Amino acid sequence: MRTVRIGAGAGFAGDRLEPAVELAERAGLADIVLECLAERTIALGQQRRLADPAAGYDPRLIARFERLLPVALERGVRVITNMGAANPLRAGEVTRDLLTRLGRRAAVGVVTGDDVLDRLDLDAPASEDGRPLRDHGEVVAANAYLGADAVLPALEAGAQVVVTGRVADPSLFLAPLAHRHGRDLADPGFAAAGTLVGHLLECAGQLTGGYFADPGVKDVPGLAQLGFPYADVAADGSAEYGKLPGTGGVLDRATVREQLLYEITDPTGYRTPDVLLDLRGVTVAQVAPDRVRVAGARGRPRPDQLKVSVGYRAGHKVEAEISYSGPRADRRAALAADVLAERLACLPVRPRIDVLGVAPPDADEHAECRVRVAALAADPSLLEIVGHEVEALYTNGPAGGGGVRAFTREVIGVVSTLVPRSAVEPAVTILEAGDVRPAA
Known part of the structure; x- marks a missing residue:
C-alpha cells in the first residue's frame, strides 16, 4: 500500500532546529510540519503586533527558514508551518523575501482568516468561567482555530511553503495528507485518522522521548541528540512512526501512548475543526525498534462551531x-x-x-x-x-x-469561546518573488 512520509519539524516556538534539518536532509519526506503556536505564543505575537504592526509573526522564522528551506526545497519537501502567528501575511512576505535573497524561487502560500476580532460577540461567554468576554478586560485579539480545509487550497495552488496563523495543530498535518492521498476531508474516517497522525506528531520530540525522560523510571538514550519523528501514512490513515537511525531518543509504545493522551480533553470525542476524534479503538503496536504502528481512530462529523482564542x-x-x-x-x-x-x-x-x-x-x-x-x-x-x-x-x-x-x-x-463556522472566512494568498496574487 502506498504511503506518504510526513515529518515533525517543531513542536513549539522554542524548539530546536537541527532535528528538522536532519529530517529534511535524510528522511525522504514528502512534507515537514513546524508547529510553533500555542495560546501563550499567539498572545505574545498579538502583544508584539500591538506595539509594531509589522511584527507579530514568530521571531525565529528567519533563523529557522534560512537553514531549513534550502535543504527542503532542494529535496522537494513541502514545508507547512503556523509561524505566521498573529501576522501571517507579513510572515509570508518575509519568507518570500528570504527566498529571493537566497536565490530560490518557490510559491509561498499564506493562510489568513483566523483573525475574527471584528466579528466577535463580546457578550458571548468565555469557555473557562462562563463570564461575558467583555468582563475580562479590553479584548485586543481573537483568533479562530482554522481546520485543514483552510490549508488545502494553498497546497492545491502549488505552494511549496505554507505559512498560517492560528490553525489547529493536527490540521497542519491532515491537510497535506489529504492532498497527497486525494482524500475528502468530509470523510470522518479519514479526517479522524489524519488528525490522530497530526496529534501524535504535533509536539515533535515528545514522541521520541523529549518531555518523557525521567532517569531511573523512563530512561531515554542519547537525549542530547534527540531525533524528531516521522510517520508513513497509508491512504486509510493508518500509520507507522519512526525516527532516523543514529539519532537519539526512543520511539516505543510508552512514548506513543503518553503523547496519545496529551491534552486530550475527551477521548470519546476530542474536538477539532475537522472532526470529533474517538480514540477508544486505537491500537498501538511495536513493530521494530523505534518503529510503532498506530491505527483504529474513528470520527464523527466536524462541529458547527470553531474555538476562538481571545486575548x-x-x-x-x-x-x-x-x-x-x-x-x-x-x-x-x-x-x-x-x-x-x-x-x-x-x-x-x-x-x-x-x-x-x-x-x-x-x-x-x-x-x-x-x-x-x-x-x-x-x-x-x-x-x-x-x-x-x-x-x-x-x-x-x-x-x-x-x-x-x-x-x-x-x-x-x-x-x-466558540463562534459559528459561518463567521470565519479563510483565505489563501500565493506570494512569489516580485508577485502577489490571490489564489483562485
Whole structure:
C-alpha cells in the first residue's frame, strides 16, 4: 500500500532546529510540519503586533527558514508551518523575501482568516468561567482555530511553503495528507485518522522521548541528540512512526501512548475543526525498534462551531529575583523573603514570594538559593515599587545578596469561546518573488 512520509519539524516556538534539518536532509519526506503556536505564543505575537504592526509573526522564522528551506526545497519537501502567528501575511512576505535573497524561487502560500476580532460577540461567554468576554478586560485579539480545509487550497495552488496563523495543530498535518492521498476531508474516517497522525506528531520530540525522560523510571538514550519523528501514512490513515537511525531518543509504545493522551480533553470525542476524534479503538503496536504502528481512530462529523482564542489586556506583571549563595544560603534567602513580605504589605497588590533551592547543612560556597517575587496589577507604577524593593535588598537585607533581575511588562490574558463556522472566512494568498496574487 502506498504511503506518504510526513515529518515533525517543531513542536513549539522554542524548539530546536537541527532535528528538522536532519529530517529534511535524510528522511525522504514528502512534507515537514513546524508547529510553533500555542495560546501563550499567539498572545505574545498579538502583544508584539500591538506595539509594531509589522511584527507579530514568530521571531525565529528567519533563523529557522534560512537553514531549513534550502535543504527542503532542494529535496522537494513541502514545508507547512503556523509561524505566521498573529501576522501571517507579513510572515509570508518575509519568507518570500528570504527566498529571493537566497536565490530560490518557490510559491509561498499564506493562510489568513483566523483573525475574527471584528466579528466577535463580546457578550458571548468565555469557555473557562462562563463570564461575558467583555468582563475580562479590553479584548485586543481573537483568533479562530482554522481546520485543514483552510490549508488545502494553498497546497492545491502549488505552494511549496505554507505559512498560517492560528490553525489547529493536527490540521497542519491532515491537510497535506489529504492532498497527497486525494482524500475528502468530509470523510470522518479519514479526517479522524489524519488528525490522530497530526496529534501524535504535533509536539515533535515528545514522541521520541523529549518531555518523557525521567532517569531511573523512563530512561531515554542519547537525549542530547534527540531525533524528531516521522510517520508513513497509508491512504486509510493508518500509520507507522519512526525516527532516523543514529539519532537519539526512543520511539516505543510508552512514548506513543503518553503523547496519545496529551491534552486530550475527551477521548470519546476530542474536538477539532475537522472532526470529533474517538480514540477508544486505537491500537498501538511495536513493530521494530523505534518503529510503532498506530491505527483504529474513528470520527464523527466536524462541529458547527470553531474555538476562538481571545486575548485581552490583563494588566501588568512584575518578576524580580535576588540570589543568596554560600553556607546558610537558604536561611538568608528565607529572611529576605520575610523582609519583602513585610515591606510590601502596605501595597494594594498581593505578591507571590518564593524561595527556590535548598542549601544542605554542609553547603559550601557553591550553594545558591534564589528569592523570586511576582505580582499582577493594573497600575505598573505599583509593580515598579515591588521591583525596587527587591533591588534594595542589596544593602537593606541579609548578607551576600546579588544577581538582581527585575522587569515589568504588560500581560495579555487568554480565554476561549466558540463562534459559528459561518463567521470565519479563510483565505489563501500565493506570494512569489516580485508577485502577489490571490489564489483562485
